[in-house]
Amino acid sequence: MKNALKLCLLLLLLCLNCKVYSYSMGDWSAETKNGTAFNDPGGGLTIALSNGDKYKNIKKWYFYKNHIIGTSIQFVGTYDERLTCYFIMNELNNQVLAFDEEDAWYKYRSEHGLIPAYWTRWHLDNWSNMDALIFLSIFYFPITILLLYAYFKSIYSALKGNEFDRSRLAFMVAAPVLFLIIYLLGAFPGSV
Known part of the structure; x- marks a missing residue:
């Protein structure tokens, strides 16, 4: 009986923790070494450059040579229509280049040496585990x-x-x- 009570209390403790885990780990914020802030309050990732410009609905990105390179989702018309946009953010001068086509985005990255030689570490969420x-x-x-x-x-x-x-x-x-x-x-x- 005593062991059964301990087991029930342990299971209750673990179940309560799972509920707490599901609500608090969705929100995160981080900052890069160049002052760019990443914030995800659970409704989509926002990148705020050091000059205050904000970009929303970031899908995936990687860091390379003081640039943030990735894709975002833009909603067109109704909420169901989505358009994938491609971007390159220079963290040093806060310049942002946006591309509608993946080919033009890839060509620019190739011409300016923004494609990693060995490993492209794509991020979908908080990079600090x-x-x-x-x-x-x-x-x-x-x-x-x-x-x-x-x-x-x-x-x-x-x-x-x-x-x-x-x-x-x-x-x-x-x-x-x-x-x-x-x-x-x-x-x-x-x-x-």
């Missing part, structure tokens, strides 16, 4: 405590034990490396 991980670690606190316990127990066992255990070593190395990669991808969102 650390915010979400910190948020989840707070609201799923019991799971976070269990993971930290397992991690520190593995470290203690590896240091105290006489045998070399590869699975414990892999777990000890994988967790910090994974968090470091996620942090670096959020800190440096540009394409290469």
Whole structure:
């Protein structure tokens, strides 16, 4: 009976957290190193340049050579009619170029060296995943405590034990490396 009550309380706690997670993670805002603000209050992404100009309904974008390059959706006539627009924003001088055709957009990017050579890192949402991980670690606190316990127990066992255990070593190395990669991808969102 006592274990059943604990299980019910744990399930209730997890269900309540899922509801909180669904309402608060939709809103986000971020700023680039050049002062361009990204804001998504849940109704569509808005980019505000440092001079105050705002652009709405951004669909996807990438960062490259102090430019924000991407696509947006413009509504024409009724709400059902959509037109895809292509843009290139220069963050340094706040110049924005808009294109109606993808071919002209691609040609301009090719001529001005705005196509990454190795990896185009397209963004659809907040590029910093650390915010979400910190948020989840707070609201799923019991799971976070269990993971930290397992991690520190593995470290203690590896240091105290006489045998070399590869699975414990892999777990000890994988967790910090994974968090470091996620942090670096959020800190440096540009394409290469």
